[in-house]
Amino acid sequence: MATGNKPPMVQFKGIMKRFGKVVAVEKMDFDIEEGSLVTLLGPSGCGKTTLLRMVAGLEEPTEGDILIKGKRINDTPIHRRNLGMIFQNYALFPHKTIFDNVAFGLKYRDVSKNEIEKKVTRALEMVRLPGVENRMPSQLSGGQQQRIAMARAIVIEPDVLLMDEPLSALDENLREEMRREVDNLQQMLGVTTIFVTHDQREALSMSDKILVMKDGRKQQEGGPESVYNEPVNHFVAGFLGHSNFISGEVVEVDDSHVHVRIETGDILFAENKGGFSKGDAVEMIVRAQRFDAFPKEEFKPVQGLNHFEGRIKDRSYMGGEVSYFIELAADREIHIISMMRTRLYKIGEAVSVQVAPHHCHLIPAE
Ligand SMILES: Nc1ncnc2c1ncn2[C@@H]1O[C@H](COP(=O)(O)OP(=O)(O)OP(=O)(O)O)[C@@H](O)[C@H]1O
Ligand SMILES: [Mg+2]
CATH class of the missing domain: 3.40.50.300 (P-loop containing nucleotide triphosphate hydrolases)
Incomplete structure (x- = not known):
């Protein structure tokens, strides 16, 4: 060195x-x-x-x-x-x-x-x-x-x-x-x-x-x-790993978090690393492996984590992991890769999705 x-x-x-x-x-x-x-x-x-x-x-x-x-x-x-x-x-x-x-x-x-x-x-x-x-x-x-x-x-x-x-x-x-x-x-x-x-x-x-x-x-x-x-x-972000790009607008910035309204109407929190202010158009990048999905009826939200609802649209079973495409409101879709800690979800099943703010990375919209 x-x-x-x-x-x-x-x-x-x-x-x-x-x-x-x-x-x-x-x-x-x-x-x-x-x-x-x-x-x-x-x-x-x-x-x-x-x-x-x-x-x-x-x-x-x-x-x-x-x-x-x-x-x-x-x-x-x-x-x-x-x-x-x-x-x-x-x-x-x-x-x-x-x-x-x-x-x-x-x-x-x-x-x-x-x-x-x-x-x-x-x-x-x-x-x-x-x-x-x-x-x-x-x-x-x-x-x-x-x-x-x-x-x-x-x-x-x-x-x-x-x-x-x-x-x-x-x-x-x-x-x-x-x-x-x-x-x-x-x-x-x-x-x-x-x-x-x-x-x-x-x-x-x-x-x-x-x-x-x-x-x-x-x-x-x-x-x-x-x-x-x-x-x-x-x-x-697209070249390295499986990324979700979620468009949104910054609606509030506090000491610890940037609050982003995404196209589904949900407000998600990203860790505040500086550089964004209210009104900015942003892309939120979340790796497919960072989301956790739970059966909707069993879901108990954890305070401080982001959560929103969706429906399984497509899945591919890959042995150790499962790749899911989940339909959200407003015709949006996210891709998640689950390590199969829970059971396999059926197509059409309602799920709740959770992700920690420090896994939500913001870049300015291009
Ligand atoms: N001798 C050459 N004459 C004209 N154009 C060239 C020449 N060598 C490279 N280029 C062009 O320069 C660009 C960069 O080429 P380069 O070979 O450095 O890419 P690379 O990143 O190594 O791609 P790959 O992953 O396919 O090997 C390309 O558009 C290529 O067509
Ligand atoms: Mg080369």
């Missing part, structure tokens, strides 16, 4: 990339602390790869500067940047042995043969594949090949590890396993890592910090919990 006057490991200062008329990355300012794992998260085409390629030296910024350890690197050639790179298709050299694949980045450095052997052995141990030096890539599974790609990237002891959707070619179970593997390896080595993904679970589970992007622009940066719990806008 950063100390006192040490500059961040990587800094983007007003970085921008245009391809003809397409603006792939728009005026980005962003710092990455030493030893941290940062993910670039966003939908296809939002500029994640372009940003990574500019760090790598594979694309030149149209405007702005990139700094590593406080030094501008815009004009530093690729091979002088001391970066480890791992891409989606692991891109091992098919006709080279695993040893030669891993040793590749060391050949152009001033490293003795003896030292190369030690480093390769060590890197293979780190990715938990010792002893495969003499095999060919085709003799390894997909997950193993991806670990070799990791060994090849870390063997040079890079300042920064760049990973562009490294797990997307793997099937779901293997992905989960490799996600933990990358996480552990990164922590063990303490290497600053920029990880590109469009998978929110990957981003939430691995990152020290997430940079959420859309159309080349930074939407929000922060730790997984802050980005998930306090999204700054509709896009971020």
Whole structure:
């Protein structure tokens, strides 16, 4: 982690990339602390790869500067940047042995043969594949090949590890396993890592910090919990998790709560974190998992919690949890995901829904 006057490991200062008329990355300012794992998260085409390629030296910024350890690197050639790179298709050299694949980045450095052997052995141990030096890539599974790609990237002891959707070619179970593997390896080595993904679970589970992007622009940066719990806008809230967006108007603000009249006529309370006043048009964001539903006739409201009534419109049973669509007054609908603490509700059944004010997050209406 950063100390006192040490500059961040990587800094983007007003970085921008245009391809003809397409603006792939728009005026980005962003710092990455030493030893941290940062993910670039966003939908296809939002500029994640372009940003990574500019760090790598594979694309030149149209405007702005990139700094590593406080030094501008815009004009530093690729091979002088001391970066480890791992891409989606692991891109091992098919006709080279695993040893030669891993040793590749060391050949152009001033490293003795003896030292190369030690480093390769060590890197293979780190990715938990010792002893495969003499095999060919085709003799390894997909997950193993991806670990070799990791060994090849870390063997040079890079300042920064760049990973562009490294797990997307793997099937779901293997992905989960490799996600933990990358996480552990990164922590063990303490290497600053920029990880590109469009998978929110990957981003939430691995990152020290997430940079959420859309159309080349930074939407929000922060730790997984802050980005998930306090999204700054509709896009971020919609991209991470299952969100309900409930339109309303602020009718009162007191010390602890903002009172919002929603379209059903109900008044819901949100925790007052400042920034809203009477008359503001707002969107209230509530995660589907935050609501609790109760059979209407058994419901006893808890003081201080929001509650309102509805009717089950649709449900899908998913084993451990159930997804319900609940019809409210005024033709509104909410989506809730219930952990099945109670019985399964029938379609058409009247329910009371409850949610705590601190799970109701407000953003200005867009
Ligand atoms: N070499 C290029 N020439 C022209 N346009 C490009 C080039 N590379 C990228 N773009 C455009 O820049 C935008 C950002 O692309 P980029 O590859 O960075 O997106 P991404 O976030 O990595 O998407 P994905 O999740 O699909 O990989 C896109 O609109 C893309 O079409
Ligand atoms: Mg990409």
